[in-house]
Amino acid sequence: MLDDTYFMRQALIEAQRAYDKNEVPVGAVVVANHRIIARAHNLVETLNDVTAHAEMQAITAAANVLGGKYLTDCTLFVTVEPCPMCAGALGWAQLSRVVYGASDEKRGFSKSAPSVLHPKTTVTSGVLAEECAKLMKAFFEKIR
Amino acid sequence: MLDDTYFMRQALIEAQRAYDKNEVPVGAVVVANHRIIARAHNLVETLNDVTAHAEMQAITAAANVLGGKYLTDCTLFVTVEPCPMCAGALGWAQLSRVVYGASDEKRGFSKSAPSVLHPKTTVTSGVLAEECAKLMKAFFEKIR
Numbered sequence: 001m002l003d004d005t006y007f008m009r010q011a012l013i014e015a016q017r018a019y020d021k022n023e024v025p026v027g028a029v030v031v032a033n034h035r036i037i038a039r040a041h042n043l044v045e046t047l048n049d050v051t052a053h054a055e056m057q058a059i060t061a062a063a064n065v066l067g068g069k070y071l072t073d074c075t076l077f078v079t080v081e082p083c084p085m086c087a088g089a090l091g092w093a094q095l096s097r098v099v100y101g102a103s104d105e106k107r108g109f110s111k112s113a114p115s116v117l118h119p120k121t122t123v124t125s126g127v128l129a130e131e132c133a134k135l136m137k138a139f140f141e142k143i144r
Numbered sequence: 145m146l147d148d149t150y151f152m153r154q155a156l157i158e159a160q161r162a163y164d165k166n167e168v169p170v171g172a173v174v175v176a177n178h179r180i181i182a183r184a185h186n187l188v189e190t191l192n193d194v195t196a197h198a199e200m201q202a203i204t205a206a207a208n209v210l211g212g213k214y215l216t217d218c219t220l221f222v223t224v225e226p227c228p229m230c231a232g233a234l235g236w237a238q239l240s241r242v243v244y245g246a247s248d249e250k251r252g253f254s255k256s257a258p259s260v261l262h263p264k265t266t267v268t269s270g271v272l273a274e275e276c277a278k279l280m281k282a283f284f285e286k287i288r
Contacts, residue, residue: 048213049204050236051195060193069192084260085232092194092229113257116228 002034004099007077008127011101014041014054015079015135021046022143025135028054028078030062030071030095037074038062054078055086059093071095079132081108081125084116091116099124101132146178148243151221152271155245158185158198159223159279165190166287169279172198172222174206174215174239181218182206198222199230203237215239223276225252225269228260235260243268245276 007029014027018041030038040057044050055078063069075097082090082100087109090098098121109116117123151173158171162185174182184201188194199222207213219241226234226244231253234242242265253260261267 044213048207048211050207050213051200051204051233056195060195063192063194067192069188069194083232083236084257085229085236088227088229088232088257089195092227112259113228113232115256 004077004124004127007031007036007075008079008099008101008132010036010039011077011079012128012131012135014039015132018042018054019135019139025139026054026078026080028058028076030058031075031077032062032066032071032073037065051085053083053086055082056089059089063093069093075099077127079128080104080136081110083107084109084113087113087116090121091118094118095121097122097124099127101125101127102129102136148221148268148271151175151180151219152223152243152245152276154180154183155221155223156272156275156279158183159276162186162198163279163283169283170198170222170224172202172220174202175219175221176206176210176215176217181209195229197227197230199226200233203233207237213237219243221271223272224248224280225254227251228253228257231257231260234265235262238262239265241266241268243271245269245271246273246280 011027015025019025023042027041038061043052071093079101081104155171159169163169167186171185182205187196215237223245225248
């Protein structure tokens with residue numbers, strides 16, 4: 001069944017790819033018409049680039065697929081709550097919906113930049129939250 | 145003299161390049177040791193990519209030049225106040241200083257995401273503000 005859990009599991013597969021590269025394990029997919037049109041994972045260390053978060057790459061890739069910069073009919077699934085940078089990008093891209101797994105109390109946009117998403121974007125949180133958080137926790141325990 | 149005005153004028157040259165491409169005219173340069181190590185201008189329309197703001201490209205380019213993702217000894221000069229996305233990226237990159245020209249009452253980070261820069265980053269605003277704003281105004285009058 002192509003529900004939120006299904007697509008979040010796909011984002012988790014991406015997050016695991018980041019984990020395997022010693023990157024902070026965050027993964028994302030962009031869905032349009034029940035189809036994944038872009039997938040990405042965090043590549044900050046690999047690319048030496050703080051802007052290479054999963055969401056940023058997913059937005060750029062999805063716009064490439066669609067041939068336009070707005071993602072108004074798309075949903076982004078991401079394993080961890082977006083940071084203000086990514087939330088700002090999601091705002092510019094005007095996604096119809098953002099679904100995230102684990103909350104990020106410290107770095108999440110909802111604390112420091114709650115109004116940067118587009119007013120029409122709906123947000124769902126907590127999908128597979130435990131699994132998404134578990135992967136993050138395992139990563140930070142590994143690097144300590 | 146290599147002062148703030150000098151470097152902002154270089155950012156304005158970049159903004160003019162954006163203007164000439166029918167892009168919202170924002171330009172940026174990154175300076176380390178009184179030397180420009182990266183220059184960029186807004187390419188959102190050209191690249192069909194909402195993440196292609198001047199600051200984002202400047203950060204990525206500067207990190208490439210330095211070979212590391214942190215820009216702790218760098219100053220970014222940008223003609224218009226960064227949006228929350230760009231401010232978030234500047235926060236991750238930990239620049240020592242951000243200098244902007246014109247304020248952006250509507251889209252600037254200081255309204256919707258005032259705390260996203262790194263705590264150690266100092267901010268200067270209003271450098272060549274009038275010229276920076278004038279170019280923006282000319283652009284929006286042109287496209288209307």
